[in-house]
Amino acid sequence: MRLSKFTHACVRIEDGNRRLLIDPGIWTEPAAFEGVTDVLVTHEHDDHIDLERIGALLIDRELRIFAPSAVRELAVREGASGVADAITPVAPGDTFTADGFAVTAVGGEHAEVYEGLPGCANVGYLVEGVYHPGDSFFVPAQPVTTLLVPAAAPWFKLSEALDFVRAVAPERAFPIHDRMLSTDIGFDYFDAWMREKGNTDYDRIPNGEGVVFQVLG
Template sequence: MRLTKYGHACVRLEQDGRVLVIDPGEFSGDEPLAGADAVLLTHEHDDHLDRDRLAAARQADPGLAVYAHPELAAELGAQAVTVGETFEAAGFQVTVVGGKHAETVDGLPDCTNLGFLVDGLYHPGDSLHVPEQPVDTLLVPAAGPWIKLAEVVDFARTVRPARAFPIHDAHLSEIGQENFDAWLDWKGETEYARIPLGESVDLG
């Protein structure tokens, strides 16, 4: 399976000509959705969902499948999925975990957030939920108003993946990225690396 990192929280998974995209948000550009077969949306925030780009992609390809939590699915005319459900998207096995967006302050934003396990890869969206299922590849949120570095390090240690890559990092400067990477490489207790934007790694 090939993993490509796009802006902020967006990744593209490809295998045997099948393409699955997770969280194509406003910082992701047009490229991730080109030729996609299915899209997973963790939640409705603009940095995870660019409504205009998604609508254009669906107009260009009416067969593009989109999966989201029930409220968002109703808004978009997408397929609703819920925590605990396992389904197939673009030929990938997907399990839904989590359920709540991490708190920023005073209980906000208080919205649904789905985490997706896709053939051993875990995208938690805006959450540090630890799934019961084993994780081979962890996508680690790096920056945001709801994130504390110590909690992220503990998240990586608790999940215990074979490897980890950062996502949710558009808010970080180059210096901030280097600092985050140094901490995760030192204390994350996993094989950690950053994927440059638009570049790919083969997960085997």
């Protein structure tokens, strides 16, 4: 299995002819979509789904999008009917197949920023041992071999991220949701804490690059 990291929270998982894209938001590079037919979206915020770009892609190609029902409702409100039609609503507990990958939806709620906000749905995805939590620190009951850990956000606290990694106890972890760390100083600071206190094999994947590892047996 190959895991490729793109700007912010977007990753692509590949295994043979199977390709799956997760959370392609407004900062995602065009290369992320190459050869992709199936997309997972954790929630409705534009750093996780770019309705305009996906709408443009749907003019010339087929995309199957799996997302919380709130994402489909947003697409309808924004007049992106093509995107809405391409979305299959998913909820925590659902299991399904996306381009040959076995996927389980978990979690349900976006982490709180302040005074109950943003108060929207957030579905994390387990893809054959790889866990993308979206904007949450939800700990799934299922085993996780590879954790994608958020690194910076308005709802974020470093100690919570460390506790999250320890609670999930993956074999390895890589950072996502890191656009707010705009300099190498921020990256180095977060990486140092994860390597020192995360109790897992931690490394950073440069944007546009990938790593290869064995899938969950």
